[in-house]
Amino acid sequence: MHKPGSEEEEYFARENAEKMRKLAAEQRAHLAESEKAKLRQLHHKRCPSCGMELHDVTYRNVKIERCFACNGTFLSSGEFEKLAKAEPKGVMSDVLRLFEHKHTP
Numbered sequence: 745m746h747k748p749g750s751e752e753e754e755y756f757a758r759e760n761a762e763k764m765r766k767l768a769a770e771q772r773a774h775l776a777e778s779e780k781a782k783l784r785q786l787h788h789k790r791c792p793s794c795g796m797e798l799h800d801v802t803y804r805n806v807k808i809e810r811c812f813a814c815n816g817t818f819l820s821s822g823e824f825e826k827l828a829k830a831e832p833k834g835v836m837s838d839v840l841r842l843f844e845h846k847h848t849p
């Protein structure tokens with residue numbers, strides 16, 4: 745029996761993250777600059793779940809993006825890392841480890 749957060753679970757999550765990272769890099773490489781700009785404009789400060797406006801809330805020096813329409817809470821690049829660093833043995837650090845990669849995509 746495997747408890748949540750087992751080595752096996754971590755292994756598969758890491759494998760999957762690596763596949764997703766490669767796929768995203770490929771997709772990004774094939775998009776034209778104009779298409780990237782259009783997507784940025786369309787999605788900037790919009791909830792990735794429901795599309796409503798995101799609001800910045802800064803707490804303990806961490807910028808959190810909150811959608812008050814659906815209560816989704818999001819972290820930009822670098823903010824998750826700050827939370828993980830604050831608690832090296834916490835769940836955020838465990839989750840962050842799933843996405844660590846040693847080599848470039």
Ligand SMILES: [Zn+2]
Nearest residue numbers: 791794811814
């Ligand atoms: Zn939302």
